[in-house]
Amino acid sequence: MITIKNDEEFELMRISGAIVGKALKEIESYIKPGISTLELNSIVEDIILSEGATPSFKNYNGFPAATCISIDDVVVHGIPSLTVLKEGEIVSIDVGACKNGFHGDAARTFAVGEISAAKRKLIEVTQQSFFEGVKQIKIGAKLGDVSHAIQAYVEKFGYGVVREMVGHGIGRRLHEDPNVPNYGTAGIGFTLKKGFALAIEPMITLGDHHVKFDKDGWTCRTRDGSPAAHYENTVIITDKDVEILTL
């Protein structure tokens, strides 16, 4: 069931969204070769707690950390560990924060030192695909319009769009209806209405789009070992326009 939020609820979601946005901005300066993903996780967790919020992901369906940190071929849901970042890798950091009972959710992919031109392009295309999707959001449009715009933009570059993982509605719960796939047909799906809050998150691979899951049940990596990028923001639909809460 899709929950429609009112203006007061949107106001609370703006607060959570701002905390997530702040955490992602601050963590960027720490991304360098030699830092472990566990250290990055602690820094983000401290930022969230210092804002009086709680990390949305910690213990969510058993997830053990405050952030998902995914290196290179890990698409999403990488579990922070003692693994250190190395020059030339790309790292995706996914952050969720809950304050006043409402969640915010966003992710960015960062370069570790100097990276190859191919990886840089992948990050750029993934980020831009999110905005191509957002351009389609208006009251009365279909969810398929958003999905299709993301897929069409990404596949122009020969990249893969992950099918097994999707974006989602967000609000009092981290994962709400509807699912927001990054692939699909324009003109089909739910009609977008005022009061929707969505986490739109293209997960894009440099190679084939197929993924597999590690034995930990979380880590989702590309089957062919190609690098993957992730870009996500929480978006709300108000009566005037579309607002991105986590920038």
Add this chain to the structure above:
Amino acid sequence: MGKLCNVTLTKGDMAISLMGHDKNRYYIVIAELSDDFVLVADGIRRSVDDPKLKRRKHLKFVCKTDATCDDISIKKIILLEEQNAKRR
């Protein structure tokens, strides 16, 4: 945090056992019997001729594969995945 789509296990999918004495063992789905059950094989302990009946809820999707329904193909894919898992 990306949401996992409801992946319904279909023929050719690799899955990991979540319950039973074979917990943590990889299998390939070789047939869908009903909404609750599938037949799985690993080409080693359970061959295509002697597949294992598993409840869908006791399996977790790992990935789609191009395994054909023969023991050699299934065994090759399962061993490769086990080696990769050990390396990780």
